[in-house]
Amino acid sequence: MRRLAAILAGLLVPAFLLIGVIVHPALAQGQAKAKTAAEPVVKVLAENDRVRVQESTYKPGTGQAIRERPLAVLHVLKGGTMLRTFADGKTETLQLKDGQTMIREPSSYGNKNIGKTTIRFYIVQVLK
Secondary structure, eight states, X not given: OHHHHHHHHHHHHHHHHHHHHHHHHHHHHHHXXXXXXXXXXXXXXXXXXXXXXXXXXXXTTOEEEEEEEOSEEEEEEXXXXXXXXXXXXXXXXXXXXXXXXXXXXXXXXXXXXXXXSOEEEEEEEEOO
């Protein structure tokens, strides 16, 4: 009887280890997809070699990672609260108002809608 238990244990332990090796990457992939699923909806309205016009919609909780952003003019269609995070870890909270227009100098940051409303705005980016 002990011999049978030892044989079963010898087979089951490697089987569980193999399952763990197979399942762990699949779970990690699912978590990565969940993180990227929180991106805003960006619709390019017009574009040429010098400018890009787009409409961006940020539902609550959505955002973008830190990246370089070109000179742009932003016009807020529907306001809300946006958290801007810079590469050095500093943050800035923006209260965006309906109808507000602003010029964004080239910079590098990430942002996230931390409010309860969907934020929508037009962006005119200067590409060159």
